[in-house]
Amino acid sequence: MTTSLPLVFDEPRRAKKPPRHLADLTGEERKAAVVALGEPAFRAKQLSNHYFSRLTSDPAEMTDLPAESRDKLVADLMPPLLTKVRDMECDNGTTRKSLWKLLDGSLVESVLMRYKDRTTMCVSSQAGCGMACPFCATGQAGLTRNMTTAEIVEQVVDGARALSRGEITGGPGRVNNIVFMGMGEPMANYKAVIGAVRRFTDPSPEGLGISARGVTVSTVGLVPRINQLADEGIPVTLAVSLHAPDDELRNELVPINNRWNVDEVLDAAWGYAEKTKRRVSIEYAMIRDMNDHAWRADLLAEKLRARGDWGWVHVNLIPLNPTPGSKWTASDPADEAEFVRRLQAGGISTTVRDTRGQEIDGACGQLAASSKA
Numbered sequence: 001m002t003t004s005l006p007l008v009f010d011e012p013r014r015a016k017k018p019p020r021h022l023a024d025l026t027g028e029e030r031k032a033a034v035v036a037l038g039e040p041a042f043r044a045k046q047l048s049n050h051y052f053s054r055l056t057s058d059p060a061e062m063t064d065l066p067a068e069s070r071d072k073l074v075a076d077l078m079p080p081l082l083t084k085v086r087d088m089e090c091d092n093g094t095t096r097k098s099l100w101k102l103l104d105g106s107l108v109e110s111v112l113m114r115y116k117d118r119t120t121m122c123v124s125s126q127a128g129c130g131m132a133c134p135f136c137a138t139g140q141a142g143l144t145r146n147m148t149t150a151e152i153v154e155q156v157v158d159g160a161r162a163l164s165r166g167e168i169t170g171g172p173g174r175v176n177n178i179v180f181m182g183m184g185e186p187m188a189n190y191k192a193v194i195g196a197v198r199r200f201t202d203p204s205p206e207g208l209g210i211s212a213r214g215v216t217v218s219t220v221g222l223v224p225r226i227n228q229l230a231d232e233g234i235p236v237t238l239a240v241s242l243h244a245p246d247d248e249l250r251n252e253l254v255p256i257n258n259r260w261n262v263d264e265v266l267d268a269a270w271g272y273a274e275k276t277k278r279r280v281s282i283e284y285a286m287i288r289d290m291n292d293h294a295w296r297a298d299l300l301a302e303k304l305r306a307r308g309d310w311g312w313v314h315v316n317l318i319p320l321n322p323t324p325g326s327k328w329t330a331s332d333p334a335d336e337a338e339f340v341r342r343l344q345a346g347g348i349s350t351t352v353r354d355t356r357g358q359e360i361d362g363a364c365g366q367l368a369a370s371s372k373a
Contacts, residue, residue, distance in 0.1 A: 007255055008130025009188055011145040016104045021150030022051055022077045023157075023199050027206050030077070037076055039069055047073060049205035055161040082108075082154050093169030098158070102127060102151065106144045108183050110155040112162070114170055119163060120177040123155045125193050126184025131220050132255050133243075135287060135320065135328040138183045147184070149195030155182075156200065156208065175208070179216040181239070186217050187225035193217065197234055212236050218283065220256050221265035230275045238272045239281040239316070240265060244291045245300035253291065266303055273312040285318045286331035286339065297339040301346025314349040 025033060030044035043065065050062050057078040059070035085099040085107070094114040101107055106127035113120045129136070130143035156178055163173040178200055180186040186193045199207045200215055218239040219226060229238065242265070244250035250257040257265075269280045282304070286292050304313050317340065320330040331339070336352065343350040 005132035005140065005142060007132055007259075008143045011126075011143060015145035017145075018081050018103045018148060018151065019079045020077075021079060021081060021148070021154075022047055023150035023153040024148060024195065025077075026198075027202075033077060034073065037072060039073065043069070043073065045205060047077060051078065051157070052199075052206070052208055053204045055157060055164055081148075081151050082158070084158075096159075096162070096168065098155075100155070102147075104145070108147065108151075108155075110159065110182055112159040112168065112175075114163075114168055114173070118176040119159075119168075119173055120179060121156050121159045121175050122179050122182050123152055123196075124182035124184055125152055125180055125186045125189050125196075129184050130188060131185045133220065133253060135253065135285065135326070137323045143184075146189040146192060149192045149199065152192060152196040153199045160208065175210065177214045177216070178210065179218070179239075181216070181218050185220055185222070187219040187222040187229075190225050190228065194229075194232060194234075197236060201234060213278075216281070220254050221260050221268075222256065223260040223264055223268045226265075226268040226272055230272045235276050235278050237278055237281060238269060238276075239283050240269050241283045241285075242266075242300075243283070243285050243287075245296055245303055249291060249296075253287075262303070266307060270307040270312060273308075279311060280313050282313055282315045283318060284315060285320045286336050287320050288329050288331045288335070290328070292331040292335045292339055294335075294338055294342055297342035298346065301343050301348045304348055305346060309347060311349065314351070315343055317350065317352045319352065 022030060027044070030048060031041040034043040034047070035041055046064055050056050054061070057074060059074045062070050065073065082100040082102060085101050088097045089095065096112045098110050099107060100110065108124040108127050110124060111122040113122065124147065126146050127144035128141045129138040131139050133139035156175060160175045162168055163175060166172045180193060197215055197217065200210045201207060201212045203209045212235045216237040216239050217229065218241060220241045226238065241254065242250070242262070243253045245262060247257060247261050250262055272278070273280045300315070317336065319336065320328060322329045340350050340352065
C-alpha cells in the first residue's frame with residue numbers, strides 16, 4: 001500500500017515565478033518601489049489602501065492618485081497574477097470553490113465558506129504538493145511549484161471583494177477566517193506563507209487587518225518549521241494533519257512520517273501550544289477500515305493526554321471526501337461515532353468537521369485534477 005511518489009521538499013528549478021506584486025512587499029519595500037518609479041513614498045500607503053482596504057486594483061477607481069501615475073503604478077505593483085477559470089457553488093450559494101490559472105498555466109483552488117457567524121477562506125500555498133499522501137488528490141499530483149506571497153493573498157482578496165460587493169448569498173460581509181488547507185504543504189513554502197500571514201494580519205491599510213487568531217496554518221508534520229513558526233510571534237492556530245496515531249500506519253498514509261515520526265510531531269505541536277498558548281488542532285481524516293479502529297482512538301487519546309491535560313489540543317475528525325476512482329472512502333457513521341466517543345472519554349476535545357462542497361469536487365485537488373483530464 002506504500003505510495004510510489006517520492007517526497008519533494010524543493011520546487012523544480014525551472015519553476016517560473018510571476019512578477020512582484022504589492023502584496024509581496026513589506027511597507028518599507030513598497031515605499032522603495034514607488035520611489036524607484038519616480039513617485040513620492042506616500043504613494044505606497046495610497047496604493048495599499050486601495051488594494052487591502054478598498055479591495056480594488058482598477059486604476060480608474062484610484063482618484064486620489066494623479067491620472068498620469070495610476071497606470072504606471074498599477075502595472076508595476078499590481079500585475080494580474082491569477083485568472084479565474086471558473087467558480088462552482090453549492091450549499092445555496094454559501095460555498096464557492098474557485099479554480100485559478102497561474103501565469104505559468106498551473107491550476108490551484110480556493111474555497112469560500114460562509115457560515116452564520118463567520119466566513120472562512122481556504123487557500124492554496126503550492127501548485128500541487130510534494131508530500132505524496134496516497135489518499136489526497138493534490139498529493140498524488142506531485143509538486144509543480146511554490147506559490148508567491150501575493151498569489152496566496154490574491155485568493156483571499158478575491159473572496160473579500162466578492163463578499164464586500166454582496167455577491168455571496170447572505171449580503172455584504174467580510175472574511176473572518178483563513179485556513180491554509182487548500183493545495184500544497186504550507187510549511188514547505190514557509191517564507192511565502194509567513195509573508196501572506198503577515199499581509200492578512202497587518203492592520204489596514206498595510207494588510208487586511210484579520211485577527212491572527214482567525215488564521216490557521218496546517219502541516220503534515222515538518223517539525224523544524226513548526227518550531228520556527230512558534231518563534232514568529234504571530235499567534236496563528238497550528239493544525240497538524242496526523243491521520244494515524246501509530247508509526248506503522250502513518251508511514252504509509254503520511255510519508256513524511258518516515259522522517260519525523262508521530263511522537264516527534266506531537267512533541268513539536270505541544271511545544272507550539274506551550275510557547276504560544278494557542279490550542280493546536282489535530283486533523284484526522286476518517287478512512288474506512290484503515291485508521292478508524294477503536295483502539296486507534298484510544299491510542300491517540302493516550303498520546304495527546306500524556307503531553308498535558310490543560311486543553312492544549314483539539315481533535316478535528318474529517319469525513320474523507322473521496323476522489324473519483326479511489327479505493328479510499330469515508331468511515332462508517334457508527335465507527336466514526338465510536339471514535340468520537342472514545343476520544344472524548346479519554347478527555348480529548350473532539351468535533352467532526354462540517355462537510356461542505358462534496359458535489360463540487362470538494363476535496364482539495366479534485367477540481368484541478370478534473371480540469372487537466
